[in-house]
Amino acid sequence: MKVAVIGCTHAGTSAIVNTAKLYPDAQITVYERNDNISFLSCGIALYVGGVVKDPDGLFYSSPEKLEELGVDTKMRHEIVSVDTDRKTLKVRNLVTSETFDDTYDKLIITTGSWPIVPKLEGIDLDNILLSKNYRHSNTIIEKARHAKHITVVGAGYIGVELVEAFQQNGKQVTLIDSADRILNKYLDREFSDQIENSFREKGIELALGQTVTSFQGEEGKVTKVITDKGEIQTDLVILCIGFRPNTGLFKGQVDMLDNGAIVVNSYMQTNKPDVYAAGDCCSVLYNPTGKMMYIPLATNAVRMGTLVARNLVKHTTPYMGTQGTSGLKIYEHNIASTGLTEGAAKDEGLQVEAVTITDHYRPEFMPTSESVTLKVVYETETRRVIGAQVISKADLTQSINTLSVCIQNRMTIDQLAFIDFFFQPHYNKPWNFLNTAGLQALPEIQTETPVHV
Incomplete structure (x- = not known):
């Protein structure tokens, strides 16, 4: 079995390692x-902030480790x-510029995602940076030293x-977002407010409810960063607007969501039976709504990559979906x-209620x-838990x-009220x-008042 893998971050590494172990006779090539x-990449802030001193710890595999498993690892x-119908690939060696063709029996797409870069005036100015990969993290550290x-x-x-x-490194920091609060996709206001208050106490400027319209430079x-509500003097800009699937190669070849996320079934198959996809390049089943959605997370990626390997020859282990x-x-x-x-539940048109408690976690x-x-x-009607x-x-x-x-x-x-949890004063009540x-x-339990005769 000849297996080709395109891309090697979380999902790709997981798929390759597990494929090599499960099918020792397979001929595996990764590009x-x-x-x-x-x-x-979730460790970039720790690296930038100096918490992680040795960046080697942010890598959990290497080309050498894959080669030890017998994988033909073609970096750069x-x-x-x-061509997913003919099962062919055209490849360019980025070092020599040589191009060549390859074939496969099974194709694993793990091309990941790429930061969203808005088409704004001044976007190509120096010191406007992305935050995604190792090269980005080193550039951020170098540029931040002088900012x-x-x-x-x-x-x-x-x-x-x-x-x-950046604040802990002694920098003056401004945070811009078009939403009126931070972390609005993950937290309701009573939670995000607490973090915003901490930011303000540390002297961080929050430019919320503002949309960047252009950049100016000398x-x-x-x-300068120009927004729809003013301008901000700055030495360095980091774009953290979000990510989109890196799937342009496969447009028109496999089914996708409107945003380009590849659609897979519960066994990580695309609509082409011998083409699989995993990680940030594809959609996932979101259990709270039952819909296929785009949720780029490393945890989703490593699970999906592992499942690709387990389902590569026959259906064995279905994906359980994610809660994000x-x-x-x-x-x-x-x-x-x-x-x-x-807030997100109501945006989905769901009828929901919420309970919020504040308590001491132990006696x-x-x-x-x-x-x-x-x-x-x-949910109001079913009382099913859908978020926390x-x-x-x-x-x-x-x-x-x-x-x-x-x-x-x-x-x-x-x-949830009556699930069995242990009690020990060191840990809980x-x-x-x-x-x-x-x-x-x-x-509440409705009780009838007894009638006395």
Whole structure:
């Protein structure tokens, strides 16, 4: 069996390693444009902020490790074109400019995503940077050394993490987003407000509800960010607007969503039976809504890559879908979320209710007992849990993994009230705070007043 893999970050590395182990006789060739593989882009802010001193730790595999598995690893090779009917590839060696053809029996597409770059006046000025790969991270570190004022455009996870890192490095920082609050895709306002307050306390300027319209510069370098509400002087701009699937090669060859995300079934197959896709280049089943959506996350990618290998010869293990579960640490705040926020649920047209509790996570007689705020969103009619968020100075983020399982298994808020959790004063209360949220959401019991004769 001749297997070709295009792209080698999270999904690609996972697919390759597992394919090599499951099918030792397979002839596997991987084509990667970069000179490195498996870079954990979620660690860029930690690297930029100096928390991670050795960037080698941000790579969990290497071309050498793949070659040890017998994989023909062709780094700095670009796929020029694909014919999924004839099962052929045209390849360019980016070092020598040589082109050649290849064939495959099975094709695995793991081309990932690429940052969204708006077509704005001045976008090509120097010191306007992206944040995605290892090369980007090194450029950000080098340019930031000489910058006094850094502007981050986009208040998602990567944007807010970079803002924190730059501020802790002594930079003046501005965060711009067209939404009126940060992290609006992941958190409801009562949670995002807490992080915004921390940013303001640290002297970070929040330019929210503003859309960038252009950039201005001097001597080829950016000096101003122009928004629809004013202008911001700056030395360096980092674009963190979001990502789109890197799938232009396959347009018209496999089915896609409107945004270019490749559509796969539960066995990671495209509409072409011998063509598979995984990771940020394709859509995923989003369990809270039951829809195919685009949710680029490393966790989704490694699971899907593993499943590609397991299903490459025959259907064995279906994908269970995702809740889009994620976590974040900003200053003293430990934050995590899963599924839909209350706002997102209403945007989806769902009839929902939410319960929010603030409690001490363990008994007050303990030496410390930080408070925790938990919000659980559930459907009004079915009472099915569809989302949750947590924030605390204590690291209680693993509780969101528990609620992810609840969403995965279509559990109700009423069941959450009585799930069996252990009690030990070092860790929690007799009623775990997850139970407490469920208890608070229980409907009242209507009782009839006895009639005395």
